[in-house]
Amino acid sequence: MNNYKLTIQYDGGRYKGWQRLGNSDNTIQGKIENVLTELAGEKIEIIGSGRTDAGVHALAQIANFKMSKHATEEEVMQYLNKYLPHDISVIDVKMVDDRFHSRYNAKDKTYMYKIWNEQYTHPFMRKYSMHVEEKLDTKKMRKASAYFLGEHDFTSYSNAKSKKKSMVREIHSLEINEHDGFIEIKIRGNGFLYNMVRKIVGSLIEVGLGEMDAAAIPGILESKERIQTGRMAIAEGLYLEKVGF
Amino acid sequence: MNNYKLTIQYDGGRYKGWQRLGNSDNTIQGKIENVLTELAGEKIEIIGSGRTDAGVHALAQIANFKMSKHATEEEVMQYLNKYLPHDISVIDVKMVDDRFHSRYNAKDKTYMYKIWNEQYTHPFMRKYSMHVEEKLDTKKMRKASAYFLGEHDFTSYSNAKSKKKSMVREIHSLEINEHDGFIEIKIRGNGFLYNMVRKIVGSLIEVGLGEMDAAAIPGILESKERIQTGRMAIAEGLYLEKVGF
Numbered sequence: 001m002n003n004y005k006l007t008i009q010y011d012g013g014r015y016k017g018w019q020r021l022g023n024s025d026n027t028i029q030g031k032i033e034n035v036l037t038e039l040a041g042e043k044i045e046i047i048g049s050g051r052t053d054a055g056v057h058a059l060a061q062i063a064n065f066k067m068s069k070h071a072t073e074e075e076v077m078q079y080l081n082k083y084l085p086h087d088i089s090v091i092d093v094k095m096v097d098d099r100f101h102s103r104y105n106a107k108d109k110t111y112m113y114k115i116w117n118e119q120y121t122h123p124f125m126r127k128y129s130m131h132v133e134e135k136l137d138t139k140k141m142r143k144a145s146a147y148f149l150g151e152h153d154f155t156s157y158s159n160a161k162s163k164k165k166s167m168v169r170e171i172h173s174l175e176i177n178e179h180d181g182f183i184e185i186k187i188r189g190n191g192f193l194y195n196m197v198r199k200i201v202g203s204l205i206e207v208g209l210g211e212m213d214a215a216a217i218p219g220i221l222e223s224k225e226r227i228q229t230g231r232m233a234i235a236e237g238l239y240l241e242k243v244g245f
Numbered sequence: 246m247n248n249y250k251l252t253i254q255y256d257g258g259r260y261k262g263w264q265r266l267g268n269s270d271n272t273i274q275g276k277i278e279n280v281l282t283e284l285a286g287e288k289i290e291i292i293g294s295g296r297t298d299a300g301v302h303a304l305a306q307i308a309n310f311k312m313s314k315h316a317t318e319e320e321v322m323q324y325l326n327k328y329l330p331h332d333i334s335v336i337d338v339k340m341v342d343d344r345f346h347s348r349y350n351a352k353d354k355t356y357m358y359k360i361w362n363e364q365y366t367h368p369f370m371r372k373y374s375m376h377v378e379e380k381l382d383t384k385k386m387r388k389a390s391a392y393f394l395g396e397h398d399f400t401s402y403s404n405a406k407s408k409k410k411s412m413v414r415e416i417h418s419l420e421i422n423e424h425d426g427f428i429e430i431k432i433r434g435n436g437f438l439y440n441m442v443r444k445i446v447g448s449l450i451e452v453g454l455g456e457m458d459a460a461a462i463p464g465i466l467e468s469k470e471r472i473q474t475g476r477m478a479i480a481e482g483l484y485l486e487k488v489g490f
Binding site: 010057087091124126 | 322331368
């Protein structure tokens, strides 16, 4: 069996997320598997490094699949880009060791959240960022971000649908950068629960707007109660940026 | 009368261009005039620095309008951004001298054309650039661009619908820059005929693909025959970037 590693970029706007849902193929995984099944002449299943929610984008999602047929990296890449819809692109294909597994081997993930922080809408980025009209205080947001670093039980920052055995995750870094009217929040960790990044960003926005005090965050984490967290940032602003192996 | 200068950014994708067409208001000018007429309580007409074709974008189109009602710059800006569709934004409003006229006072214009030059589609820029899969030779394109500099009769690079008295225009600069898979062509001149930038870019692409020799351009210009020019670059990649006064 040949094992192929794919690097995938997508505009998640019109999809129900990464993970295939039954027979519906309005998912990124579904779209890619359908094309690969045609190429391979056998049923293909791809393994993603992790799921992205409905509407969430990816700059470099990683997935792998195995097939008996031999095709070069270039052939796989061309075939996929020829038949995939234009909002999903395969930007790299590598043949990898048989043992490579996108999910088990993933060490960490970096998500990026894009906020457009001007009074007016950004005509070209309106579907690719969250628009916050009121000026955010990034100093306060940076102060708040420090409370998320390290290992915590993130139950308060998860969705009730999370069925993970452990809610403990480790955040390695959380950076907040400003450029040309945008605020970009980059968060790297060993794993993220369902909705976790969007809930963390939601809290940071509340702090930036002065609606919540940064010092309240440790208490929210400790409470392990979802009801303690406020708004959740919209899916349009979230990008899976990098998967580390 | 108060004279207001607007700086406008728009995603031209779903509009029939800048210029109002009769009673149809599916134009940028129409959308803005409708909102301003509400604000002013009198019929408002805005003067744009120039027209952009159907589908063409603007990073900083300039327009002005006069109204008897007094409103601060901030009030005009907020009102417009509140009622304009999300693909049109007013990014600056200034009260200006009564004699300021967006079209008569415009000295030059800069257009930017964005080409995405990778094999695969760019999921986030597919509506905001032209996708050319085959690698373009930018050295050849730069050589070709020199032939457009200076004053020329641009009949060959115009559309039959151009009704201008003179077809002579002066190109001040033409730069070709590459970054992260994009090729950006920046062209500054004292004025542009209908479709002129898209036809010039079309020729540059033909040269970059090796389909035409750069040295053929002076002959095409001299012929003053529209039939001599080849493909026209698509509207999606074109942005009015700056108007100089």
